Amino acid sequence: QLSAIPFFVVSGLVGTAAGRFLRVVSIEKVGASVSAAITNLNPFIAAALAILVLGEQVTLPILAGTLVIVLGTVLLSLSGRVVGFRPVDLVYPFLSALCFGVVAIIRKLGLSQTGPLFGSAINMTTALVAFTAYLLVSGNRDEVLCDRRSLLYFVTAGIAENAGVYLVLVALSLGSVSVVTPLAGTAPLFVLAMAFFFLKGVEKLTRRIVVGATLIVLGVFLLKA
16 A cells, blocks of 8 residues: 555646646636536546557547547536636636546556555645645645535535545556546536536526537536446
8 A cells, every 4th residue: 555655746746736726716807617628638648648549449449438528528517607707817727627537547556556545644634734835835725714614615625525536546556547537527516417407597507508518418428438
């Protein structure tokens, strides 16, 4: 297990710390819908690295499924609220996607030497240490100040997201990166579904949403073909 620690330390820094931070910044800069769509490009990165680093075989159905899933989530995201932003701000979700694509390979390498529970613990602990060190060094503690309601939202989001990290690690320990990553990339579908219930009047059900959801279902089917 000790030999797996460096992989999950890097995983915590690249994915849980940098990837999540950039995703939060991208949501603030370009909006949740656009951010979810671009961040969901990470299956392409992970699949390409899986071929180069892990020697995995990416079949035509897996490639087609990945393309369809990404296309579907892009269509879904385009149905969201129109948000004004500067084109340069798109760098944030693109960098977040890069982090999540790279970290899938790192985690897979670590899981070849240990189990998902140990890896998840190292991953989350590293991210916590990194964020704490950042706050201590920067001295800007106002960044973490919030009211009770916001704190409740962030705590709930943290529990859900860390549970997601653990489940992804379990999935990676059982399957290949080129299959697990595209399936995990269906998250924008759930983002828009939750937005429908909690952001009524902001996110509307449109034809693009129906088409996007259909494409995601088709993409998942292609991955299993």
